Amino acid sequence: MSTAALSTPYQAEFDANSQEFSLAGVIRPRTVDEIAATITALRHAVDGARGVVYINVKRLAQMNNTAFHAFARVVLDACRERTDLRFVVVTSSVVGWTERMFRHLGKIEPQISVEVYDSKFYPGQDFVEDTSFIPILRTQTKMTWRHERTILPRHGMRAGIAMADICCGIGDFAALVRKEFRPARIVALDHSRASLAYARNVAGQFGITDIEYTYGDASEMLLESDQFDLVTCRHSLQIFNQPDVLLKELYRICKPGGRVYITNEKNSHCLGEPRSQSIQWTYEEVAKLFSHFEMDVEMGPKSRRYLADAGFEDIRVESFMVSNLDGDPQDFADIITAWENVYAGEMAVKRGDSPEFIRRFRQGFQDHIFAALHPKGYAGWPIWAASGRKPL
Incomplete structure (x- = not known):
């Protein structure tokens, strides 16, 4: 009715x-x-x-x-x-x-x-919406932007469009898009009050007044249907236990002919050299840990299927590797340190893992940091970017 x-x-x-x-x-x-x-x-x-x-x-x-x-x-x-x-x-x-x-x-x-x-509407909410995640979000965007600024135009980004950044986190991606591509309108929505407060504070410091930071639930948005040329949702479907529900909402608010752009990871494919075996074991365990809390950090290669099942057409998928060679290796090391603090320091403890397991788990992160900072080392973190067009 x-x-x-x-x-x-x-x-x-x-x-x-x-x-x-x-x-x-x-x-x-x-x-x-x-x-x-x-x-x-x-x-x-x-x-x-x-x-x-x-x-x-x-x-x-x-x-x-x-x-x-x-x-x-x-x-x-x-x-x-x-x-x-x-x-x-x-x-x-x-x-x-x-x-x-x-x-x-x-x-x-x-x-x-x-x-x-x-x-308590998704199992990983306590971890993801905690202020301890803010350093991860800030450094991650700094590293991924080098790649995404080139990728985004292939997925519908252009000047003058109406754009929504759903699950915007601390708002840094929206701010970078605003500066680089000049959309006519940006709505940035998130369910974490702490992240939004951070975003609004930073925007205020830099005099940014034309990003509409909005508190909202991505699975039940109050935004009207068919109003955005491009809808982005980065690193978020993988932490929600019902990604199909989020995709349904992203589809709804996108204009017919517009595109929805998503990024997701495959954590078990994080790699490093030297000490590759220790690193590989830890990230395979990261995937299992997230699965315990009903999150899928292996979602990256599944993006095409999810977009197709949601009704999108003209689906485009590409992947890129964030590495210690993307600028300052310390930035990459900082990301890993933040991961270790949350994954081994909070999530594994909450799952009830033994001290012996957590010690070995932490060692893999430490070895990844070693690889990132080693003068001859390499450390990588793979990400899948995908988009689909909403049919006319």
């Missing part, structure tokens, strides 16, 4: 299989009559439901009191008439007002509860 009677359309849908009633967009009627069809649909959905009914408001950008009281009346009446029913209102921290508004219903009626789904 798509309702356009109001000045701004909203969507209301019921999935009978999951017993989930979803509301999205802006619902601001002057009178209840304007949303009468949706209220009736909700009543019918509740009447035919058994057990738990989910009210999904993760994409509900705005709702006025007229609409809220009309929807609340249906739910409260159902609770009083049907003791067998429970209601779970699924909200998002991105639209925090929904939690505050709907939490009030739970205080009135114990059959109603509220879940903020993205407080």
Whole structure:
């Protein structure tokens, strides 16, 4: 059901299989009559439901009191008439007002509860959204930009376009794109408040005012459909346990004929010389460690399949090797140090690995640093860049 009677359309849908009633967009009627069809649909959905009914408001950008009281009346009446029913209102921290508004219903009626789904919405969230990741992000972008500035025009980057950088991290990629390619509009979205605060602070220091840094959940974005010529999402599909869900959203906000550009890694192919065997063992274990937390840092070569399954056409894939020869070898060594601190210092400990394993695990990172800084050494980190065009 798509309702356009109001000045701004909203969507209301019921999935009978999951017993989930979803509301999205802006619902601001002057009178209840304007949303009468949706209220009736909700009543019918509740009447035919058994057990738990989910009210999904993760994409509900705005709702006025007229609409809220009309929807609340249906739910409260159902609770009083049907003791067998429970209601779970699924909200998002991105639209925090929904939690505050709907939490009030739970205080009135114990059959109603509220879940903020993205407080723990992917297994690696604690590691990825921690401030300890900021040094990794900053140095990684510094190293990869040397390659990506050449690659990006082949994947749809050009002056004057509307661009969205989803899972933007600390915003440095968006700032580099702004300087190099001059898009007409850049929206940079991330779910980490710490990273966004860093991005906004740096932007303020350099007088950058034309990047729209936005707090959001990449799997349930409030951004409108079909509005960006290029959508980028770098090093992020691989850390989300449902990459197909993210790709569906990237596809949705991309204009028909526009492109979605992604980068991902294959960590088990990180390499170094000398001490290659120790290095190889550690990065094979990195892949297993991430898999334990439902993240896939082997995703790089799978990019073509993921883009095809998401409905993209004209898929382009290429890979490049970031190495200690890309500028100052110390930069590469700094990346590895940051990896060691998070992977061996936090993730392996949380998995419950033994001190003996962690010691050997750390040694591989130390040997990779040795290779990066050795006057005759080589250290490499492979990345796959891919893009697909949204059909017209």
